[in-house]
Amino acid sequence: MLEVTTNQFKRCDVVKANGRVDSGTAPELADAFNAIIEAGRYNIVFDMAGLDYISSAGLRVMINTQKTCKRWNRGEVILTNVPEKIYGALNLAGFVPLFKIYQDVTQAVGSF
Numbered sequence: 856m857l858e859v860t861t862n863q864f865k866r867c868d869v870v871k872a873n874g875r876v877d878s879g880t881a882p883e884l885a886d887a888f889n890a891i892i893e894a895g896r897y898n899i900v901f902d903m904a905g906l907d908y909i910s911s912a913g914l915r916v917m918i919n920t921q922k923t924c925k926r927w928n929r930g931e932v933i934l935t936n937v938p939e940k941i942y943g944a945l946n947l948a949g950f951v952p953l954f955k956i957y958q959d960v961t962q963a964v965g966s967f
Contacts, residue, residue: 856880858905859887866967867898867930869960873905876913884913888920888932897923897930900963904936914948921953931955935963 857880858873868891876884891899899920903909917932924930935957937945945951957963 857883859883861887861891863891863896864964867900867933867964868896869900869902869964871902871905875908876906876916877908877910878912881910881912881916885916885920888916892920892923898967899924899930899932900960901932901934902936902960902963903934903938903941906938906941909941909944911948914944914950918950918953930967933957933963933966935960 856874857876860871862869862871870884870887870891872884874880888899901917921932924932933955936959937956942951942956945954955966957966
C-alpha cells in the first residue's frame with residue numbers, strides 16, 4: 856500500500872510517500888514525479904518520512920527522476936526525512952552520493 860501526495864511551492868515541489876514502494880507501487884511514485892516534470896518543474900523534494908520500505912524498482916524511479924531533473928542543469932531531487940533502514944538501502948546501492956539529503960522538509964525546500 857502506497858500513498859503519494861504532492862505539494863507545489865514557489866521554488867520546488869514536495870513529494871511525500873507513505874507506505875511501501877515495491878514493484879507494484881513504484882509506478883505510482885513515478886507518475887507523481889513525472890507529473891511535476893511534465894509541468895516543467897524540476898526541483899523536487901522527496902519526503903521519505905512515511906516510507907517503510909523501498910525496493911530496487913523504487914530506487915530506479917528515484918535515479919531516473921534525478922537524471923531527468925539534472926539534465927541541462929534544470930534542477931534536482933533532494934531527499935529529506937530518510938528513515939535509517941532506507942538510508943542503509945540507499946547506501947548499499949551506492950546512491951547516497953547522488954542525492955543531497957536534509958534532515959527536514961523546511962531545510963530541503965529552503966535549499967532551492
